[in-house]
Amino acid sequence: MYRPYHPPADPRIVRELTQVQQELRAHVRLLPLSAEPAFIAGCDSSFPTPETILSVFVLLRFPLLEVVKKIYHVGPVEVPYIPGLLSFREAPNVLKAYEKLQQQPDIIMVDGHGIAHPRRMGIAAHLGVLLDRPTFNVAKQKLTGVYQEPAITRGSISPLTDKSGELPGEVIRSKDKVRPLFVSPGHRCDQATATRLTLACRRGYKLPEPTRLADHWAGEFKQELR
DNA sequence: GCGACAG
DNA sequence: ATCTTGTCGC
Numbered sequence: 001m002y003r004p005y006h007p008p009a010d011p012r013i014v015r016e017l018t019q020v021q022q023e024l025r026a027h028v029r030l031l032p033l034s035a036e037p038a039f040i041a042g043c044d045s046s047f048p049t050p051e052t053i054l055s056v057f058v059l060l061r062f063p064l065l066e067v068v069k070k071i072y073h074v075g076p077v078e079v080p081y082i083p084g085l086l087s088f089r090e091a092p093n094v095l096k097a098y099e100k101l102q103q104q105p106d107i108i109m110v111d112g113h114g115i116a117h118p119r120r121m122g123i124a125a126h127l128g129v130l131l132d133r134p135t136f137n138v139a140k141q142k143l144t145g146v147y148q149e150p151a152i153t154r155g156s157i158s159p160l161t162d163k164s165g166e167l168p169g170e171v172i173r174s175k176d177k178v179r180p181l182f183v184s185p186g187h188r189c190d191q192a193t194a195t196r197l198t199l200a201c202r203r204g205y206k207l208p209e210p211t212r213l214a215d216h217w218a219g220e221f222k223q224e225l226r
Numbered sequence: 227g228c229g230a231c232a233g
Numbered sequence: 234a235t236c237t238t239g240t241c242g243c
Binding site for chain 1: 234235242243
Binding site: 044047081084089122142144 | 230231232233
């Protein structure tokens with residue numbers, strides 16, 4: 001098995017970004033949506049080249065999941081990937097992509113983590129605060145916390161806890177016999193809503209539609225840019 | 227000191 | 234994230 005290795009990051013940069021992160025954290029609000037969403041957006045980024053980032057937004061009508069619009073924005077990569085500080089690398093370009101969306105979604109499903117983060121500020125929460133819009137996340141890999149493997153059947157859920165005993169997220173088996181998804185709220189959303197919408201957006205695939213399509217087009221557009 | 231480490 | 238073909242299992 002392979003072990004991930006992360007090159008040492010400049011401690012000065014880490015300190016700086018971590019502090020900004022703490023400031024944003026004070027604005028996070030966890031609560032249910034005021035109304036059932038009519039539109040939901042999927043968001044994801046890819047890197048056509050090591051120095052270029054491409055961010056995609058897919059707008060879907062909910063709960064029918066019909067694609068209403070898909071947009072993207074390409075920009076320069078200025079920050080390295082540092083575990084726990086992913087948002088500073090991707091959020092700037094994602095925000096520019098968001099500006100191209102004419103119609104605003106009622107909630108955004110982000111590829112990455114929400115509050116299931118070492119400092120409760122994953123990219124979903126980060127984007128939610130900066131946009132002041134409801135967000136939650138769907139991640140394919142765990143970042144922090146412990147959990148018991150949910151049953152192998154579609155729909156099984158188990159809590160993701162951290163050492164303080166809190167529940168920053170849930171681990172969801174979106175399809176039979178596939179690796180589970182890690183879901184948590186970002187901003188202006190709560191766990192129940194995040195989990196409910198994740199399940200409601202399934203269409204037979206492991207990934208719920210918003211994220212699956214954003215993921216797909218992030219790859220399609222990337223090819224076109226070569 | 228030894229792991230863990232989103233995308 | 235990214236580099237990459239075929240292949241095993243349901």
